[in-house]
Amino acid sequence: xxxxxxxxxxxxxxxxxxxxxxxxxxxxxxxxxxxxxxxxxxxxxxxxxxxxxxxxxxxxxxxxxxxxxxxxxxxxxxxxxxxxxxxxxxxxxxxxxxxxxxxxxxxxxxxxxxxxxxxxxxxxxxxxxxxxxxxxxxxxxxxxxxxxxxxxxxxxxxxxxxxxxxxxxxxxxxxxxxxxxxxxxxxxxxxxxxxxxxxxxxxxxxxxxxxxxxxxxxxxxxxxxxxxxxxxxxxxxxxxxxxxxxxxxxxxxxxxxxxxxxxxxxxxxxxxxxxxxxxxxxxxxxxxxxxxxxxxxxxxxxxxxxxxxxxxxxxxxxxxxxxxxxxxxxxxxxxxxxxxxxxxxxxxxxxxxxxxxxxxxxxxxxxxxxxxxxxxxxxxxxxxxxxxxxxxxxxxxxxxxxxxxxxxxxxxxxxxxxxxxxxxxxxxxxxxxxxxxxxxxxxxxxxxxxxxxxxxxxxxxxxxxxxxxxxxxxxxxxxxxxxxxxxxxxxxxxxxxxxxxx
Amino acid sequence: xxxxxxxxxxxxxxxxxxxxxxxxxxxxxxxxxxxxxxxxxxxxxxxxxxxxxxxxxxxxxxxxxxxxxxxxxxxxxxxxxxxxxxxxxxxxxxxxxxxxxxxxxxxxxxxxxxxxxxxxxxxxxxxxxxxxxxxxxxxxxxxxxxxxxxxxxxxxxxxxxxxxxxxxxxxxxxxxxxxxxxxxxxxxxxxxxxxxxxxxxxxxxxxxxxxxxxxxxxxxxxxxxxxxxxxxxxxxxxxxxxxxxxxxxxxxxxxxxxxxxxxxxxxxxxxxxxxxxxxxxxxxxxxxxxxxxxxxxxxxxxxxxxxxxxxxxxxxxxxxxxxxxxxxx
Numbered sequence: 001x002x003x004x005x006x007x008x009x010x011x012x013x014x015x016x017x018x019x020x021x022x023x024x025x026x027x028x029x030x031x032x033x034x035x036x037x038x039x040x041x042x043x044x045x046x047x048x049x050x051x052x053x054x055x056x057x058x059x060x061x062x063x064x065x066x067x068x069x070x071x072x073x074x075x076x077x078x079x080x081x082x083x084x085x086x087x088x089x090x091x092x093x094x095x096x097x098x099x100x101x102x103x104x105x106x107x108x109x110x111x112x113x114x115x116x117x118x119x120x121x122x123x124x125x126x127x128x129x130x131x132x133x134x135x136x137x138x139x140x141x142x143x144x145x146x147x148x149x150x151x152x153x154x155x156x157x158x159x160x161x162x163x164x165x166x167x168x169x170x171x172x173x174x175x176x177x178x179x180x181x182x183x184x185x186x187x188x189x190x191x192x193x194x195x196x197x198x199x200x201x202x203x204x205x206x207x208x209x210x211x212x213x214x215x216x217x218x219x220x221x222x223x224x225x226x227x228x229x230x231x232x233x234x235x236x237x238x239x240x241x242x243x244x245x246x247x248x249x250x251x252x253x254x255x256x257x258x259x260x261x262x263x264x265x266x267x268x269x270x271x272x273x274x275x276x277x278x279x280x281x282x283x284x285x286x287x288x289x290x291x292x293x294x295x296x297x298x299x300x301x302x303x304x305x306x307x308x309x310x311x312x313x314x315x316x317x318x319x320x321x322x323x324x325x326x327x328x329x330x331x332x333x334x335x336x337x338x339x340x341x342x343x344x345x346x347x348x349x350x351x352x353x354x355x356x357x358x359x360x361x362x363x364x365x366x367x368x369x370x371x372x373x374x375x376x377x378x379x380x381x382x383x384x385x386x387x388x389x390x391x392x393x394x395x396x397x398x399x400x401x402x403x404x405x406x407x408x409x410x411x412x413x414x415x416x417x418x419x420x421x422x423x424x425x426x427x428x429x430x431x432x433x434x435x436x437x438x439x440x441x442x443x444x445x446x447x448x449x450x451x452x453x454x455x456x457x458x459x460x461x462x463x464x465x466x467x468x469x470x471x472x473x474x475x476x477x478x479x480x481x482x483x484x485x486x487x488x489x490x491x492x493x494x495x496x497x498x499x500x501x502x
Numbered sequence: 503x504x505x506x507x508x509x510x511x512x513x514x515x516x517x518x519x520x521x522x523x524x525x526x527x528x529x530x531x532x533x534x535x536x537x538x539x540x541x542x543x544x545x546x547x548x549x550x551x552x553x554x555x556x557x558x559x560x561x562x563x564x565x566x567x568x569x570x571x572x573x574x575x576x577x578x579x580x581x582x583x584x585x586x587x588x589x590x591x592x593x594x595x596x597x598x599x600x601x602x603x604x605x606x607x608x609x610x611x612x613x614x615x616x617x618x619x620x621x622x623x624x625x626x627x628x629x630x631x632x633x634x635x636x637x638x639x640x641x642x643x644x645x646x647x648x649x650x651x652x653x654x655x656x657x658x659x660x661x662x663x664x665x666x667x668x669x670x671x672x673x674x675x676x677x678x679x680x681x682x683x684x685x686x687x688x689x690x691x692x693x694x695x696x697x698x699x700x701x702x703x704x705x706x707x708x709x710x711x712x713x714x715x716x717x718x719x720x721x722x723x724x725x726x727x728x729x730x731x732x733x734x735x736x737x738x739x740x741x742x743x744x745x746x747x748x749x750x751x752x753x754x755x756x757x758x759x760x761x762x763x764x765x766x767x768x769x770x771x772x773x774x775x776x777x778x779x780x781x782x783x784x785x786x787x788x789x790x791x792x793x794x795x796x797x798x799x800x801x802x803x804x805x806x807x808x809x810x811x812x813x814x815x816x817x818x819x820x821x822x823x824x825x826x827x828x829x830x831x
Contacts, residue, residue, distance in 0.1 A: 327545045
């Protein structure tokens with residue numbers, strides 16, 4: 001093994017490989033930071049170039065683009081409340097309030113450090129745990145997946161902000177909209193037009209919901225103070241701030257690794273999951289959503305943690321979990337490498353070379369992220385009246401460029417209006433989004449399970465994995481109800497005291 | 503005054519003549535700008551790789567003009583197909599078609615695009631499908647499988663993209679061939695995409711499936727899946743011991759299979775059609791094209807079939823089955 005490792009190190013430590021990775025990460029960070037342009041797009045556009053590169057270099061380039069764009073999304077999420085990618089949506093919750101309070105630089109640094117740590121932990125797991133994690137992922141069948149999704153939906157309670165009821169309403173709207181289009185059996189729901197048959201796009205919904213309401217608010221209310229440029233304030237992340245979040249970062253990275261290894265779940269769910277966990281366990285839990293650095297750390301460590309882990313099922317099983325790893329599977333095949341158990345037998349040299357190359361990504365990510373984030377912080381100095389129209393144009397062009405589809409732009413604008421109405425009614429947007437992401441997985445796996453068992457509900461309780469998630473779900477719901485009950489009683493006591501005092 | 507008018511008219515005529523000349527010259531010079539190849543399915547999938555392989559190879563023969571692949575997904579590939587039929591028939595927007603373009607109109611009476619709403623430029627490749635079970639399964643042969651399906655009274659499960667997708671028809675055609683009810687004899691569990699389907703069988707969550715070879719070959723080679731039968735005109739070079747559906751006497755299943763074609767909007771000018779016939783002729787023997795096809799697990803069939811007759815026969819095959827199985831009246 002050591003011989004092979006040394007040989008692989010020799011093979012991977014070449015200038016073209018490092019150049020490809022560095023360029024890939026940098027381009028990824030910039031693309032991820034631009035609203036509407038996603039990692040999927042970057043990887044797809046780069047695919048034809050890889051036909052002409054050596055196999056290891058091409059895969060490293062694609063991986064680098066993926067990792068870069070996953071981090072890049074956090075830059076625009078923090079500075080302009082527009083998550084560049086879905087996985088950064090959760091970073092908005094605390095990142096943007098921090099930027100408004102003049103701590104944008106702090107938040108960006110925290111996002112970068114947690115992303116790099118998440119990335120590193122995920123790379124290490126890819127190196128050492130690929131085979132056992134892949135075996136675990138395969139055991140997640142439809143019933144287990146359904147239970148996992150049920151548990152994930154309890155995240156709604158953590159990201160609802162002040163009112164749980166409004167959060168649940170928001171999540172229900174998200175679930176409802178997720179049903180638009182073709183279901184897994186091929187029948188159509190809410191297909192009012194030809195375009196709606198393929199459902200609503202993830203990115204238009206995301207950006208419409210998060211970025212546009214802010215713009216509409218500016219136009220409708222014309223607030224004076226918004227015109228002032230954001231103050232940058234103190235940018236440095238202090239050691240004690242970092243120490244306060246280290247637990248959340250480590251936990252977030254691990255959540256990212258485990259969820260990333262299960263095909264189909266992906267970085268955005270991992271980010272929300274980790275955020276919810278951090279909020280539940282942190283002593284500052286109540287301040288989450290108002291500008292808490294730990295929230296940014298939890299979200300960003302998990303999405304980059306998941307990023308490297310999505311390579312696990314791809315390389316160990318030959319099963320890509322999302323579009324990006326799907327494109328990578330294509331790239332592997334074009335070069336005559338077949339991901340799966342055979343890859344580790346026939347091409348162990350390339351596998352080690354890839355692993356070693358990927359290990360360097362965390363360092364590159366740090367450098368590229370630092371420089372780019374510093375450049376992007378200047379955005380904060382642009383007055384909002386100039387900045388917001390530019391964001392709108394970027395969003396519309398970005399969305400149109402995904403599929404050259406005018407319908408996506410319509411979805412973007414309609415969701416913007418919906419988001420604005422929700423903002424007026426104080427309905428939080430994050431539960432909507434997470435329900436929109438999880439809804440199809442929740443429904444599809446329930447229907448698959450029931451198809452397999454021919455309608456017998458017992459199918460959901462046949463393995464310890466299902467039982468585990470079931471118990472966690474029940475526990476979490478009970479805890480949430482207890483918390484709400486306490487809050488309600490405190491409020492009532494305060495009200496009673498106030499009346500008795502007067 | 504008249505002289506001036508006459509002069510102007512003469513000038514106009516001259517301009518007209520020149521532009522006509524230029525435009526004929528342009529037609530001769532097709533292609534004079536980048537050609538867009540629409541792939542109606544997602545990036546990284548079998549159809550996307552086929553499209554990109556075609557684009558990469560064809561651009562050597564398009565007089566220096568690039569062929570740009572654009573993924574336009576949605577509605578079982580029909581969104582991309584519809585988009586292409588709505589473009590100007592000038593040869594600058596083409597469609598990488600799949601069996602779905604014949605299958606969808608055969609199954610849905612209200613299909614947004616008919617099977618024949620195109621100019622057919624060629625059939626590019628045939629992609630075999632494989633009927634497989636998990637390597638740990640006690641099912642060793644196709645007869646074992648059919649016996650088990652018969653015994654289980656509908657409780658066996660198979661993974662497919664949907665009842666009316668090609669990988670659903672592959673199983674239903676077989677069930678119908680052996681005299682079982684294609685819709686109830688075995689239970690369909692729907693998954694989206696070749697890799698999700700393969701993972702379902704790999705994890706032992708379904709009993710069997712019959713999907714594109716490209717998604718299964720890696721797992722078969724790794725010894726994780728057992729192939730029982732192939733859906734292709736002849737045995738696959740990589741699986742010389744696995745019988746074809748035709749050999750086993752399954753008449754409907756023997757005709758099911760995947761393929762890719764190259765379509766253009768209807769009424770494409772004859773000179774553009776001729777140019778593409780020429781380009782495809784060169785692609786057919788191009789080492790890169792053949793190499794990439796082999797790596798995807800498909801066979802290049804450029805020039806083997808008359809495209810419009812082939813597509814018509816495919817439409818009729820699936821239309822017949824859809825009627826027989828009760829999907830349409």
